[in-house]
Amino acid sequence: MTSLDILFGAVGLITAASAVLAVTTHQLVHAALWLVVTLGTLAGCYLVLGAELVALVQLLVYVGAVVVLVLFALMLTHAPIGRSPEHSSSGGQRIASAVLGAGTTALLASVLLPALGGEVRSTRAGDTQGIAVQLFGSWVWPFELLSLLLLVALIAALAVSRMPATSTEGEPK
Amino acid sequence: MIHLWLPLALVCLLAGAGAYGVIARRNAVLVLIGVELILNSANLLFVTMGSVRGETLRTGHVLALFLITIAAAEIGVALAVVLALFRSRGNIDLSEPGA
Numbered sequence: 001m002t003s004l005d006i007l008f009g010a011v012g013l014i015t016a017a018s019a020v021l022a023v024t025t026h027q028l029v030h031a032a033l034w035l036v037v038t039l040g041t042l043a044g045c046y047l048v049l050g051a052e053l054v055a056l057v058q059l060l061v062y063v064g065a066v067v068v069l070v071l072f073a074l075m076l077t078h079a080p081i082g083r084s085p086e087h088s089s090s091g092g093q094r095i096a097s098a099v100l101g102a103g104t105t106a107l108l109a110s111v112l113l114p115a116l117g118g119e120v121r122s123t124r125a126g127d128t129q130g131i132a133v134q135l136f137g138s139w140v141w142p143f144e145l146l147s148l149l150l151l152v153a154l155i156a157a158l159a160v161s162r163m164p165a166t167s168t169e170g171e172p173k
Numbered sequence: 174m175i176h177l178w179l180p181l182a183l184v185c186l187l188a189g190a191g192a193y194g195v196i197a198r199r200n201a202v203l204v205l206i207g208v209e210l211i212l213n214s215a216n217l218l219f220v221t222m223g224s225v226r227g228e229t230l231r232t233g234h235v236l237a238l239f240l241i242t243i244a245a246a247e248i249g250v251a252l253a254v255v256l257a258l259f260r261s262r263g264n265i266d267l268s269e270p271g272a
Contacts, residue, residue: 004175012183019187019210023194028203035206038187042213049180049224054237058216061241066209066248073202073252077259089199089268097196105189112185112218117178121225127234134231135238146242153246157253 004048004123011044026088028079032070039063050123053131180221187214201255201265205248212244 015038022034039062046055088094135143187210194207216237223233259265 002174002176005179008175008179012179016183016186016190019190023190023197023203023207023210028200031203031206035209038210039213042217045180045183045217046220049175049220051220051224051234051237054216054220054234054241057238057241061245062209062213066245069248069252070202070206073205073255076256077202077265079200079202089197094197097193100196101189101193103189104192105185108185108188109182112181113178117181119177119225120174121177122174123224124227127231131231131234134229135235138230139235142239146239150242150246153250157249160250160253160257163257 002120008045008048011041011048015041015045026083027081028074028084029071029081032067032074035070036063036067039067050127053128175225177221177225180217184214184218184221187211187217199266199268201258201267202252204267205251205255208251209244209248212240212247216240216244 018034018037018041022031022038025031025034039058043055043058043063046052046058089097191207191210191212191214194210195204196207198204198207219233219237219240221233223231223235223237226233255265262269
């Protein structure tokens with residue numbers, strides 16, 4: 001065990017536990033808050049792996065923006081505060097999805113772990129300058145295309161949310 | 174130096190938890206939380222491979238940055254769709270038949 005192993009194990013354990021809690025808790029707002037813990041500790045994992053820039057972007061975009069969007073959506077759809085058993089699915093569906101989730105984990109593990117799991121590798125820490133050079137050099141056109149994608153997504157979200165309600169009751173809001 | 178099985182095991186666990194969330198949840202926003210977990214497991218795989226493989230293009234880290242941006246765009250549009258659904262149906266329970 002190296003020191004990076006111990007660090008990653010500690011942070012990754014919190015990530016895994018909060019991810020499981022985020023998808024199993026019966027309180028809607030708690031699910032979003034556990035998602036904050038998952039994404040925040042995942043940024044810690046990126047730090048341990050030596051990807052400072054990705055960790056900071058993860059904190060800014062995911063923890064800062066995406067989770068706020070999720071919380072806003074929960075509020076605007078009148079999510080109940082506290083336990084809401086009417087939102088949880090039946091026992092049979094939960095068992096079936098637990099089997100499927102465990103199957104996904106086992107399938108991925110059976111592919112990834114024998115292929116790469118035995119290796120001990122050094123990470124390239126503090127490589128932000130190299131990433132920046134490549135990002136604005138080799139990858140500059142995909143990068144510019146992404147700004148176009150963000151603009152399209154912004155306009156699309158605006159258009160979808162301004163769409164008049166077409167329900168038969170016809171109660172415009 | 175790091176043993177590669179640690180991040181890879183976390184990738185598998187996150188993907189499994191996300192798949193569970195997508196299938197088991199009835200609230201549309203909570204399904205989106207599961208989708209976010211799956212996206213993040215892919216992102217962790219990108220970062221892990223980018224960190225341990227020595228190649229000049231820094232593909233893993235750059236693609237991880239791109240994936241975070243695409244996920245932000247995705248969640249914006251998806252939540253707008255969820256809100257439109259809520260306005261026209263009055264609930265976002267995915268187990269209910271559509272109007």
